[in-house]
Amino acid sequence: MNSRAAKDTRSASEAAEVLARFRIVLINTTHPGNIGSAARAMKVMGLSQLHLVSPKTWPSSEATALASGAADLCHAAQVHEDLDSALAGCSLVLGTSARLRSLSMPQLDVRAAARTCLQEAPGQEVAILFGREAYGLTNEEMQRCHYLVHIETNPEFGSLNLAQAVQVMAYEFRMAALGGAGTQVPPTDWMPVDAQEMERFYEHLEQALLDIRFLNPSQPKRLMMRLRRLFNRARPDQNEMNILRGVLAAAQRGDYPPSKVDKS
Numbered sequence: 001m002n003s004r005a006a007k008d009t010r011s012a013s014e015a016a017e018v019l020a021r022f023r024i025v026l027i028n029t030t031h032p033g034n035i036g037s038a039a040r041a042m043k044v045m046g047l048s049q050l051h052l053v054s055p056k057t058w059p060s061s062e063a064t065a066l067a068s069g070a071a072d073l074c075h076a077a078q079v080h081e082d083l084d085s086a087l088a089g090c091s092l093v094l095g096t097s098a099r100l101r102s103l104s105m106p107q108l109d110v111r112a113a114a115r116t117c118l119q120e121a122p123g124q125e126v127a128i129l130f131g132r133e134a135y136g137l138t139n140e141e142m143q144r145c146h147y148l149v150h151i152e153t154n155p156e157f158g159s160l161n162l163a164q165a166v167q168v169m170a171y172e173f174r175m176a177a178l179g180g181a182g183t184q185v186p187p188t189d190w191m192p193v194d195a196q197e198m199e200r201f202y203e204h205l206e207q208a209l210l211d212i213r214f215l216n217p218s219q220p221k222r223l224m225m226r227l228r229r230l231f232n233r234a235r236p237d238q239n240e241m242n243i244l245r246g247v248l249a250a251a252q253r254g255d256y257p258p259s260k261v262d263k264s
């Protein structure tokens with residue numbers, strides 16, 4: 001007997017609605033066949049949004065051939081010159097990695113990643129980044145992510161083919177979307193800002209920290225990486241972002257008289 005109550009599961013059409021918000025972003029892919037296979041992997045699991053950042057060869061008949069019945073996804077794929085444009089409108093960004101890097105970032109296994117994506121506020125889009133066949137995602141690209149996701153593998157041979165990695169992720173997304181149970185409903189008044197807004201904030205933060213002589217210009221990377229981790233955990237909404245930007249602007253203006261908090 002199915003122990004899960006009917007109200008805890010979603011119908012296929014409800015799941016389709018949820019999955020429509022997931023973007024698969026393939027960065028700088030070398031082999032177009034992998035793009036076609038990824039499109040197929042997506043379509044069988046009900047994902048449809050394929051985004052390509054500077055693919056080496058595109059469009060490609062090899063991609064269409066390997067996509068098989070999912071050639072429509074290839075034709076509809078959005079091609080971007082840079083990651084910024086691929087992430088426009090996304091509030092949550094996950095990066096997939098074959099290796100667990102020394103850079104310590106919040107990490108999720110595939111199932112936890114799928115649940116986290118489903119908890120994202122309605123109307124917000126989620127991006128899942130996949131790296132190059134030869135060397136995966138760069139450190140800069142990883143720093144754009146809220147979480148890194150590693151598909152559990154044989155520790156001696158952990159690198160999946162790109163399209164197969166897309167397949168595993170897409171399957172877990174579908175299962176989570178159908179399952180419904182156990183996912184929390186996000187508060188309705190919390191809409192985290194999108195990736196571009198976060199990037200503008202980090203630029204402002206870096207400049208402000210330079211201006212107030214907190215950031216050492218000869219070694220800016222480490223501190224900015226830690227601060228990115230902090231603010232990526234916080235996921236500020238637009239109101240909170242306005243406050244943070246206001247604080248930065250005030251610190252940059254400087255030249256203020258001493259003042260005390262009135263606790264009366």
Ligand code: SAH
Pocket residue numbers: 096097098099129130131132133134135136137149150151152153158159160161162165
């Ligand atoms: N040699 C590269 C592997 C690239 S495989 C490296 O060591 O990083 C191409 C892409 O497939 C990766 O960037 C990642 O997006 C995905 N991928 C492959 N294996 C994966 C795994 N075990 N977990 C998560 N993603 C994986």
